[in-house]
Amino acid sequence: MCFSATASFTAGAAISLVGIAAIKTRQHRAQLLFACIPFIFGIQQLTEGLLWIQLRSHAEGLVAHFATHVFLFFAQVVWPFWVPLSILLLEKREQRSVLQKILVALGGALSLYFIYCQYLYPVDSAIEGKHIVYYREYPSSFDLTTIVIYAVVTILPSFLSHIPRMWILGSSIALSFLITSVFYQHYILSVWCFFAAIISLSIYTILRGLNRKKKSQMKALRL
Numbered sequence: 214m215c216f217s218a219t220a221s222f223t224a225g226a227a228i229s230l231v232g233i234a235a236i237k238t239r240q241h242r243a244q245l246l247f248a249c250i251p252f253i254f255g256i257q258q259l260t261e262g263l264l265w266i267q268l269r270s271h272a273e274g275l276v277a278h279f280a281t282h283v284f285l286f287f288a289q290v291v292w293p294f295w296v297p298l299s300i301l302l303l304e305k306r307e308q309r310s311v312l313q314k315i316l317v318a319l320g321g322a323l324s325l326y327f328i329y330c331q332y333l334y335p336v337d338s339a340i341e342g343k344h345i346v347y348y349r350e351y352p353s354s355f356d357l358t359t360i361v362i363y364a365v366v367t368i369l370p371s372f373l374s375h376i377p378r379m380w381i382l383g384s385s386i387a388l389s390f391l392i393t394s395v396f397y398q399h400y401i402l403s404v405w406c407f408f409a410a411i412i413s414l415s416i417y418t419i420l421r422g423l424n425r426k427k428k429s430q431m432k433a434l435r436l
Contacts, residue, residue: 225259230255231255268339268345285327285347294317331349389412
C-alpha cells in the first residue's frame with residue numbers, strides 16, 4: 214500500500230481474507246494458483262506495512278532490508294510468472310494456445326532476470342511524502358523492456374482466456390497500470406500493487422462464477 218502503515222495493514226488483512234475465501238471457493242487443483250493471488254497480495258501488503266514502520270522509525274537494519282527484498286520479490290519475481298501460469302492452468306488442455314504458453318515462458322524469464330538483479334545489485338527503500346519509493350540499481354538499459362514485458366505478461370493472458378469474465382481482470386489491471394504509470398511514475402511498484410490488490414475481488418468473483426457454472430452443468434447432466 215502506498216499511503217501509510219495503517220492502510221497497508223488494514224488492506225493486507227482484508228485482502229488476505231478475500232484470498233482465504235477464494236481458496237475455499239476453488240473446486241480442483243488447477244484453480245489453486247489463481248485462487249491464491251489475493252492471499253499473496255495480502256501478504257505483500259502486510260510486508261509493506263512492516264516496512265512503513267521500520268522506515269518511519271529510521272531503523273537501519275536487517276528488518277527493513279528484509280522487508281524491502283520480500284516486497285520486491287513479490288512485485289517483480291512472483292507476479293510476472295504466477296499470473297500467466299495461473300490463468301493458463303484454468304484453461305482446458307485443448308484450449309491452451311501457443312501464445313499463452315509463450316507468455317508463461319516470457320514471464321518466467323522476466324522473473325529469473327529480476328532474481329538475478331536483486332541478488333547482484335543494491336536495492337533500498339525510503340518514504341517520500343505519502344509513498345514508499347524503491348531504489349534499484351538494475352541495468353538502466355533494460356528498464357523500458359522489462360516494463361513492457363511485465364505489462365504484457367500480466368495483462369494479455371486475461372484477454373486470451375476462454376474463462377467467462379476473465380477480461381474484467383485484464384481490463385482492471387491495465388487501467389490501474391496506466392493510472393500509476395501516468396500519475397505515480399516514481400512510485401509505480403508500491404502504488405500499482407495497491408490497485409492490483411483491489412483487483413483481487415474480481416478474482417474471487419471470477420472463481421465463484423466459474424464454479425457456479427460448472428455446478429449448473431453437472432446438475433443439468435444428472436437431469
